[in-house]
Every structure is written in C-alpha cells, then in structure tokens.
Amino acid sequence: MPASRNSPEEQEGVRVKSALIQLSPEFGKVSDNLQHALGLMRTVKSQLYVLPELFNTGYTFGDRSELLRTAEDAQRGPTYEAMLEFARQRNAYVVYGFAEREGAHFYNAANTVGPQGLIGTYRKMHLFGREKLFFTPGGNPAPVYNLPIGRIGVMICFDWYFPETARSLALRGAQLIAHPANLVLPHCPNAMMVRSLENRVFSLTCDRVGIERNGDVMHRFIGTSQAIGPRGEILVRMDPELPEARVLDLNLELADNKQLGPFNDLFEDRRPELYDEFPLKHMVAV
Amino acid sequence: MPASRNSPEEQEGVRVKSALIQLSPEFGKVSDNLQHALGLMRTVKSQLYVLPELFNTGYTFGDRSELLRTAEDAQRGPTYEAMLEFARQRNAYVVYGFAEREGAHFYNAANTVGPQGLIGTYRKMHLFGREKLFFTPGGNPAPVYNLPIGRIGVMICFDWYFPETARSLALRGAQLIAHPANLVLPHCPNAMMVRSLENRVFSLTCDRVGIERNGDVMHRFIGTSQAIGPRGEILVRMDPELPEARVLDLNLELADNKQLGPFNDLFEDRRPELYDEFPLKHMVAV
Numbered sequence: 001m002p003a004s005r006n007s008p009e010e011q012e013g014v015r016v017k018s019a020l021i022q023l024s025p026e027f028g029k030v031s032d033n034l035q036h037a038l039g040l041m042r043t044v045k046s047q048l049y050v051l052p053e054l055f056n057t058g059y060t061f062g063d064r065s066e067l068l069r070t071a072e073d074a075q076r077g078p079t080y081e082a083m084l085e086f087a088r089q090r091n092a093y094v095v096y097g098f099a100e101r102e103g104a105h106f107y108n109a110a111n112t113v114g115p116q117g118l119i120g121t122y123r124k125m126h127l128f129g130r131e132k133l134f135f136t137p138g139g140n141p142a143p144v145y146n147l148p149i150g151r152i153g154v155m156i157c158f159d160w161y162f163p164e165t166a167r168s169l170a171l172r173g174a175q176l177i178a179h180p181a182n183l184v185l186p187h188c189p190n191a192m193m194v195r196s197l198e199n200r201v202f203s204l205t206c207d208r209v210g211i212e213r214n215g216d217v218m219h220r221f222i223g224t225s226q227a228i229g230p231r232g233e234i235l236v237r238m239d240p241e242l243p244e245a246r247v248l249d250l251n252l253e254l255a256d257n258k259q260l261g262p263f264n265d266l267f268e269d270r271r272p273e274l275y276d277e278f279p280l281k282h283m284v285a286v
Numbered sequence: 287m288p289a290s291r292n293s294p295e296e297q298e299g300v301r302v303k304s305a306l307i308q309l310s311p312e313f314g315k316v317s318d319n320l321q322h323a324l325g326l327m328r329t330v331k332s333q334l335y336v337l338p339e340l341f342n343t344g345y346t347f348g349d350r351s352e353l354l355r356t357a358e359d360a361q362r363g364p365t366y367e368a369m370l371e372f373a374r375q376r377n378a379y380v381v382y383g384f385a386e387r388e389g390a391h392f393y394n395a396a397n398t399v400g401p402q403g404l405i406g407t408y409r410k411m412h413l414f415g416r417e418k419l420f421f422t423p424g425g426n427p428a429p430v431y432n433l434p435i436g437r438i439g440v441m442i443c444f445d446w447y448f449p450e451t452a453r454s455l456a457l458r459g460a461q462l463i464a465h466p467a468n469l470v471l472p473h474c475p476n477a478m479m480v481r482s483l484e485n486r487v488f489s490l491t492c493d494r495v496g497i498e499r500n501g502d503v504m505h506r507f508i509g510t511s512q513a514i515g516p517r518g519e520i521l522v523r524m525d526p527e528l529p530e531a532r533v534l535d536l537n538l539e540l541a542d543n544k545q546l547g548p549f550n551d552l553f554e555d556r557r558p559e560l561y562d563e564f565p566l567k568h569m570v571a572v
Contacts, residue, residue, distance in 0.1 A: 125557045129549045141562045161552065163449035163484055164561040171563040187483060187518060194480040197473060198449055232473060263415045266447065271411045275450040276427045277457040277558070 013251040016149045018176070018202075019046035020236070022225040024210040024243045027058030030070050034082055036243075037096075044247040046092060047149050052208040052225075053097035053124075053157045053180040054108065059221075060214040061134050064106070071101035074111060074121040083113045091115050093147060095154055097180035105136040110154050110180050112145055119145050120154075126165070128158035130217065144172045150252035153201075157181040160188050160195060160205075170199035171267065175255035179205040183222045189237065197232030200266055201255045209241050230255045299537040302435045304462070304488075305332035306522070308511040310496045310529045313344030316356050320368055322529075323382075330533040332378060333435050338494040338511075339383035339410075339443045339466040340394065345507075346500040347420050350392070357387035360397060360407040369399045377401050379433060381440055383466035391422040396440050396466050398431055405431050406440075412451070414444035416503065430458045436538040439487075443467040446474050446481060446491075456485035457553065461541035465491040469508045475523065483518030486552055487541045495527050516541045 021040055025033040033056045041049055053059070056079045057070040072079050083094050093114045100109035100121065107123040108131055123138025124131075142155045142165055153174030159165040160179065169177055177195070181188065188205065196203045209223040227235040227248050236246050258266040307326055311319040319342045327335055339345070342365045343356040358365050369380045379400045386395035386407065393409040394417055409424025410417075428451055430439045439460030445451040446465065455463055463481070467474065474491065482489045495509040513521040513534050522532050544552040 125560050126555055127549075129547055132549050137557075139560075141560045158550075161484060161546075162556060163453060164556070164558070167449060168561045168563055187480075190476065191480045191483065194473075194477045197477065198447060260447075261415055263413075263418050264444075269412055270448060270450070271423075272450070272563070274411050274425075274427045275454045277454055 013253040015249040016048060016252050017046040017247055018048040018204060018227070018250050019044045019050065019245060019247040020204055020206045020225045020227060020238065021049055021051045022206060022223060022238050022244045023052050023055050023208050025055055025058045025208060027060055027212050027214060028066060028070060029058075030056045031078065033058070034079055038082060038086060040243060040245045041086060044245045045090070046247045048152070048178070049092060049094045050178045050204045050206040051094065051096035051180060052206050053110070053182045054099055055097055055180070055208065057099045058212055059182045060212040060217050060219050061130070062214040062217065064134060067099055067101070067106045067134055071099040071106050073102065074100050074109065075118050080111065080113070080118070083111065084117065087113045088115045093119070093149060093152070095152070095178040095180060097156060106134055107138060108135045108156060110156050112152070112154060112178070114147065119147070122154045122156065124156040124159065126158045126162055142169055144169055144174045146173070151175045153177045155179055157183065160192055163195070163198075166195040166199055166201070166203070170201045174201055175252040176202040176204065176250065179203055181205050181207045183207045183224070184219050186222065189224050189226055192226065193228050193232045193234065196228040196230060198266070200230045200258050202230055202250055202252065203228045209239070209243060299539040301535040302334060302538050303332040303533055304334040304490060304513070304536050305330045305336065305531060305533040306490055306492045306511045306513060306524065307335055307337045308492060308509060308524050308530045309338050309341050309494050311341055311344045311494060313346055313498050313500060314352060314356055316342045317364065319344070320365055324368060324372060326529060326531045327372060330531045331376070332533045334438070334464070335378060335380045336464045336490045336492040337380065337382035337466060338492050339396070339468045340385055341383055341466070341494065343385045344498055345468045346498040346503050346505050347416070348500040348503065350420060353385055353387070353392045353420055357385040357392050359388065360386050360395065361404050366397065366399070366404070369397065370403065373399045374401045379405070379435060379438070381438070381464040381466060383442060392420055393424060394421045394442060396442050398438065398440060398464070400433065405433070408440045408442065410442040410445065412444050412448055428455055430455055430460045432459070437461045439463045441465055443469065446478055449481070449484075452481040452485055452487070452489070456487050460487055461538040462488040462490065462536065465489055467491050467493045469493045469510070470505050472508065475510050475512055478512065479514050479518045479520065482514040482516060484552070486516040486544050488516055488536055488538065489514045495525070495529060
C-alpha cells in the first residue's frame with residue numbers, strides 16, 4: 001500500500017516528539033511562572049517544547065515600569081538560563097515567549113533555545129492592541145531554523161491574522177510553525193487550521209489560560225492550544241481553562257510534500273506575478 | 287449608540303441586494319442549464335447575482351471536443367446574450383462562470399455583466415486537477431470592478447486555496463468577493479470564513495450541487511453556497527444537495543473599515559517588507 005494512503009500516524013519517516021505546554025501565568029511573577037513552566041515541562045519527554053507568548057511575565061502590562069522590572073535580555077537572565085539548562089538536560093529545543101529588553105526598547109519576543117545555546121530570537125512584527133503602548137514591533141522576518149529535528153518556523157500570536165506570516169515561513173521551508181500565543185479573540189484555533197491547510201505545514205499554537213486584570217484592563221485567555229497537521233486536521237486541541245502538557249509524535253517530512261492530488265502542487269501552482277496589491281493598475285472603473 | 291455597537295444588519299449605509307444562485311447543471315446541456323439558471327434568477331429581485339463556476343456547461347470534461355462544442359466567446363453566444371438581457375431588464379450585475387473559447391484556447395472564466403454590457407472577464411489563474419488537461423490558466427490578476435453598487439472582486443473556486451488571491455482583491459479595494467465555484471473538497475466553506483475575516487470583506491461563494499460522471503471520472507459537488515460577512519460571520523449557508531436562490535441585503539461599506547479594536551488596522555498593520563518568500567536570506571542553519 002503506498003505511503004500516501006496511510007494516515008499521518010502510520011506513515012514512515014523520522015518522528016519528532018513535540019510538546020505543547022499550556023500555562024496559567026500570574027502577572028509579574030516571573031520566578032513563580034518560570035518554576036511552574038519547568039514543573040510542567042518535566043512531566044513530558046519531548047524533543048521540542050512550545051510555550052505560550054510572554055509565559056514568564058504575564059500579558060496585561062499597565063505601564064513601562066512593569067516591563068522594566070520583568071523584561072530580560074534575550075541571552076541573559078533567569079528565564080534564558082533556566083531554559084538553556086532544560087534544553088541541555090533533555091537534549092531538546094524550547095520555543096518560549098518572553099518580554100525582551102534591549103537598551104531602551106522592549107519587544108514581545110520568542111526565543112528558540114537548544115542544547116547548543118540560543119538558536120534565535122524573534123520579535124513579534126504584528127503587535128496587538130495595547131501591546132503597541134509598550135513594545136517596539138520587530139524589524140526582521142519571522143525566522144525558520146534548520147534544526148537537527150526539522151525546519152521550525154516561529155511566529156507569535158496575532159501574527160496568525162496576517163496570512164503572509166505563515167505563508168512566508170512555509171515558503172522558506174518551515175515544516176512546523178511554533179506559535180506561542182495569548183489568545184483573547186475566538187477565531188485563531190479554526191483559522192490556524194486554514195494556515196496549516198493552505199501551507200501544508202504542522203502548526204503548534206501554544207496558548208495560556210486564565211483571566212488577568214490590571215487596573216481597568218481585563219483579558220480572558222481562551223486556552224485551546226492545539227496541534228494541526230499539514231492537511232488542516234486537528235491532532236490535539238486542549239482545554240480552554242486548565243494548564244496542561246501534551247506531547248505528540250510528528251512526522252515532519254509530511255510537510256515537504258505540497259502535492260494535492262495528481263495535478264496540483266500548492267507551491268508550484270502559485271502565481272506570484274499575478275498577486276497585485278495596488279489598486280491603480282488593475283481595478284476596472286466602470 | 288455608536289454605529290459600531292450595532293450588528294451589521296442594523297448599521298446605516300447603502301444596502302446592496304446580492305443573490306446566490308446555487309444550481310444543478312447537467313453536463314454539456316448548455317441551453318437547458320441556461321434556462322434553469324434564468325428561471326431561478328427570476329425568482330429573486332437583486333442588484334447582484336452570483337452563479338457557479340462553469341454553470342452552463344457542467345464541470346467534468348472528458349476531452350477537448352466537449353469544450354469545442356460548449357465553450358463560448360466571452361462577449362458572443364447564447365450565454366452572454368441571455369445574461370446581458372437579464373442584466374438590462376433587472377438593472378443588475380451578474381457574475382457567472384462559463385467555459386470561454388478564444389482562438390485555440392479554452393479558459394475556465396467568469397464574466398461580470400451589467401446593464402452597460404460586459405464589465406470584464408476573469409480567467410481562473412489556479413486550475414484544479416483535470417482542469418489542467420483542457421484549460422489554459424489565466425494570465426491576468428483577479429479583477430476588482432468599481433461598480434455603482436460597490437467594488438466587486440472576482441475569483442473562481444480553487445483560487446480560495448491560495449491566500450494571495452483574496453488578499454490581493456481586498457488590498458485593491460474589493461468590498462465583496464464574488465466567488466463562483468464547483469466545490470469537490472470539503473474545506474472551502476470554512477476556509478472562506480477566514481478569507482473574509484483576515485481581509486474584512488464580504489464573500490459570496492456560489493457553488494453547484496449534484497454528481498457528474500464522464501467515463502471513469504466522477505465528481506460530487508458539495509453545494510453549501512454561502513455569504514460570509516467581513517467579520518468572518520456566516521450570513522447564509524445553503525443546502526448541500528438542492529438548487530436554490532437566496533438574496534441578502536449587504537452594507538458593503540462595512541468592508542471599508544479595517545479597524546480591529548482601538549489599536550489595530552488590518553491593512554496598515556501589515557509588514558510587507560518582512561514577508562520574505564526566499565529561503566536563503568533568512569533561514570538560520572544551526
């Protein structure tokens with residue numbers, strides 16, 4: 001029986017153990033949040049661990065002084081040190097969202113850390129809502145890391161709303177999109193099924209749960225962290241309210257096959273020369 | 287109460303009556319299919335009528351001789367003449383999918399016809415499956431027509447799979463995407479909710495129903511034609527098996543507001559300079 005007839009679980013190919021670590025941070029309590037995360041991470045044996053956006057600080061910043069107190073350098077500070085140690089002990093990769101400080105700037109960032117150290121830092125390019133009051137938007141494309149476990153792309157939360165983000169990760173070779181998130185809108189889980197479907201990639205959206213208040217500002221996070229397969233199928237969808245660790249065996253090579261039936265290839269069939277963005281050239285006035 | 291608190295139906299603004307004409311064509315019977323379509327179109331009073339892809343010929347071509355017999359010039363032949371007459375009688379616009387012949391080439395095309403004549407012809411740029419055996423892919427961007435009723439973009443069926451198509455229509459000003467389709471995959475109806483959501487546009491996906499066989503080839507069409515609002519909401523979703531005409535009152539101006547909460551604008555927040563497509567520049571090898 002040809003491999004393409006089998007379900008993803010039955011297919012041949014190297015499997016990568018990939019974990020979603022859904023958390024419930026308390027705002028501003030970096031040390032506690034870090035310990036809770038490590039406690040949950042230790043419950044699953046995996047090669048890749050994806051954590052939520054801003055997992056160590058919480059989300060609902062009220063002023064810059066709270067960031068001054070909790071943000072860390074990408075490659076220095078208790079969060080980085082602890083994640084590096086974990087990655088070395090487990091010979092694993094960890095993608096985690098944190099508040100990055102560089103000079104006078106704060107970034108809503110995601111580090112990818114492996115046994116060899118920091119692989120890279122991605123600074124969120126599409127800031128959502130009040131994040132714009134405190135964070136500087138990133139100035140580099142979302143990254144694709146060519147790791148021994150596979151080609152891992154990283155984007156953060158609201159980046160999902162812009163189809164270009166996941167598209168550009170997939171076109172640059174990502175087999176899996178690690179997607180730390182703090183979701184407050186209801187649409188992301190179903191939309192990420194489309195992001196995986198249209199790009200034929202795995203996606204791991206790792207959200208947080210709980211309610212945060214800071215002054216007049218309240219956020220309720222929807223949890224529902226999920227792993228989506230390259231055909232847009234839900235591999236796991238987690239609880240809306242409870243922290244939880246889940247691990248999956250993923251055959252990332254399935255994401256290399258962009259063929260849709262005998263006649264179509266989702267990437268070769270693209271017509272980039274026809275994807276105009278500017279109104280004057282092709283809008284037809286009647 | 288500010289307008290933004292109201293549901294779309296309650297908002298102020300000019301309404302455009304827009305109709306979905308879900309059909310059940312019989313393969314190769316152009317004259318019958320045309321009459322059935324007109325019969326159903328006459329049951330609703332609308333300013334815009336959207337019909338399925340290849341509504342007059344059927345879908346399951348087995349060889350070019352069947353196209354030679356049924357394809358028509360974009361601006362000549364019984365289908366165009368009948369649609370023009372209908373548009374004039376009703377003072378309305380009609381978007382319909384048909385098999386176009388130009389010289390030695392056949393196109394899977396969609397005409398937009400109004401009281402003033404042919405507005406434009408769009409030739410499907412992403413051909414699906416066996417369509418590649420018979421049709422030439424279109425060589426122009428999907429069009430946006432600036433009509434008296436609003437700015438109408440047109441794409442055909444499988445174009446939905448490529449997020450760039452709807453994106454480029456919206457960026458060029460489309461308020462509503464008219465989307466003739468012959469759906470055989472199950473994903474399109476939910477994916478079009480994301481296309482409308484991410485672009486803040488209306489979309490009218492008009493599908494056909496029924497089963498077609500031609501030799502060894504069989505297609506089962508899923509119906510489920512739908513209108514989606516600019517917040518990704520289902521305005522109407524039709525039967526999977528029955529032909530039907532449905533008309534909606536749409537306030538197309540809602541699609542001009544790309545604001546998402548007080549801090550975000552879905553178009554101004556884009557970062558096109560960061561949407562790299564090429565692997566060598568930014569993939570990080572470890």
